[in-house]
Amino acid sequence: GAGVSQSPSNKVTEKGKDVELRCDPISGHTALYWYRQRLGQGLEFLIYFQGNSAPDKSGLPSDRFSAERTGESVSTLTIQRTQQEDSAVYLCASSLGGSGGNEQFFGPGTRLTVL
Amino acid sequence: GQNIDQPTEMTATEGAIVQINCTYQTSGFNGLFWYQQHAGEAPTFLSYNVLDGLEEKGRFSSFLSRSKGYSYLLLKELQMKDSASYLCAVRDRLVSGAGSYQLTFGKGTKLSVIP
Numbered sequence: 001g002a003g004v005s006q007s008p009s010n011k012v013t014e015k016g017k018d019v020e021l022r023c024d025p026i027s028g029h030t031a032l033y034w035y036r037q038r039l040g041q042g043l044e045f046l047i048y049f050q051g052n053s054a055p056d057k058s059g060l061p062s063d064r065f066s067a068e069r070t071g072e073s074v075s076t077l078t079i080q081r082t083q084q085e086d087s088a089v090y091l092c093a094s095s096l097g098g099s100g101g102n103e104q105f106f107g108p109g110t111r112l113t114v115l
Numbered sequence: 116g117q118n119i120d121q122p123t124e125m126t127a128t129e130g131a132i133v134q135i136n137c138t139y140q141t142s143g144f145n146g147l148f149w150y151q152q153h154a155g156e157a158p159t160f161l162s163y164n165v166l167d168g169l170e171e172k173g174r175f176s177s178f179l180s181r182s183k184g185y186s187y188l189l190l191k192e193l194q195m196k197d198s199a200s201y202l203c204a205v206r207d208r209l210v211s212g213a214g215s216y217q218l219t220f221g222k223g224t225k226l227s228v229i230p
Contacts, residue, residue: 042202042222043158056217090147091157103148105220106157 004107006092012113013082021077021110025094030081032069034077035091036061042095043091049075049095082114117141119221121203126227127138127193135188135224137203149177149188151201152223154207158202198228 005024007105013019025032034046049069060066069075079086089111093103093104118140127133146165150158163180164170164179164186176189188201200223207219 018148021159043220044218045219048217098131103160103163108157 004066004092004094004105006107006110008110010110010111012115013114015084016081019082019112021090021109023075023107026105029094030072030095031095031097032075033093034067036088037091038088047089084114087112087114117207117219119203119205119219121221121224124225126229129193129195129228129230131193132191133193135201137186137221141185141205141207141219143207144181144205146206147179147186148204150200150204155213163199179221193228195228198226200225
């Protein structure tokens with residue numbers, strides 16, 4: 001496809017379970033971002049990958065959150081031992097690079113609900 | 116720290132002009148973005164400013180004053196479909212290791228266009 005894709009689109013899980021969210025960036029985009037958006041709130045930066053450089057994990061809210069990216073392709077965001085406060089839409093974005101006027105293209109998001 | 120302020124909500128009439136302001140206080144500045152986000156959808160890119168002045172793109176214009184830490188998004192000839200949230204984002208701090216910069220988003224301004 002031409003755009004950023006994410007799966008699943010919706011995920012309902014029980015408190016304490018682990019979840020894995022997937023992002024397929026636009027082909028050729030070296031930069032990939034994960035954001036969290038709680039209901040009625042702005043985007044909260046989680047993690048940033050740029051090529052083969054060390055990722056910027058400064059936005060991850062706790063050690064229950066982790067993310068991986070294989071080269072310049074797919075990324076997975078894993079949340080362990082989910083809590084109700086983790087309920088949000090998780091958005092992935094990619095761009096040609098991390099600097100300049102390179103706009104970020106967003107995926108449709110994964111809506112996570114923790115019961 | 117990073118601080119980006121936008122009005123929470125605005126209402127305007129179809130066919131009118133509306134200006135959405137954004138003020139920022141960040142540890143660095145390397146460009147300012149505006150994104151549009153319709154309810155339940157991913158954000159989409161509207162504009163990018165890195166130098167002072169006005170950037171015009173059709174019905175939308177964006178202005179930047181770096182010395183004042185201020186930007187606005189101007190929407191002309193408002194249409195009902197312009198009802199959405201408008202997100203201001205600043206590319207601020209250098210991401211060490213990744214050799215690039217990170218975006219910090221404001222909480223967004225929810226614009227309602229009424230007949």
